[in-house]
Amino acid sequence: MINQKTIMEAVELLIKAANPVRIILFGSYARGDNKESSDLDFLVVEKEIKARRMETVRLRDVLSPLRIPVDVVVVSEKSYNEWKDAPGTIIYEAAVEGKVVYGAT
Template identity: 40%
Template sequence: MNNTIEEATDGPDRRSLAGSKDKTARTVIDKLVGDIVKSVNPLQIILFGSAARGDAGEYSDIDLLVVMPEGVHRRRTAQKLYREITGLGVPFDIIVATPQDLEKYKDNRGLIYKSALKEGIEIYGH
């Protein structure tokens, strides 16, 4: 995860992710991250998938791995985010995990964590 958010969102292919000439992917991602931080105060947010790889197209979604503290109910956290985040104008997918989940499953090719950690770009962390 040595990339930056600018690398993930610069260029014409990434702008099409927003689905509108008025919104850039960067603006959409910034709003999404802001909404997530305000709602659940995550430890870290990682952008992955086509937006992180740089091959997002017009119909691509935004894939985010939201890392929460141990003990947080992952499914309820994801449900809360999907209920509260509106008005983006672009589809998004949120995966909620804990640091323990990531450590335990980071090498499991059958789970999304491995590719998210390999290709992902940290766009929020404290």
């Protein structure tokens, strides 16, 4: 399992690399039902994104030295605000069940 210290190290790396508006931990670690094989799921909200796929890959690479299973979803602040109330989307899932680990709620 991934301990709280490692989760916060991941958050710090994401903050330094992305200058995000908000970072939300969601999925099993946010719900508290994580297992040994569970990964970390982060939704990283940035002010603007020019190339979302490239940014996602870049942020995953930033976390690679931690050697933990992690999934990073990157969205713009505009997209977050548009989709946070739309059931069935990953943004909704993160907004409803996630824990804000950086930035405003």
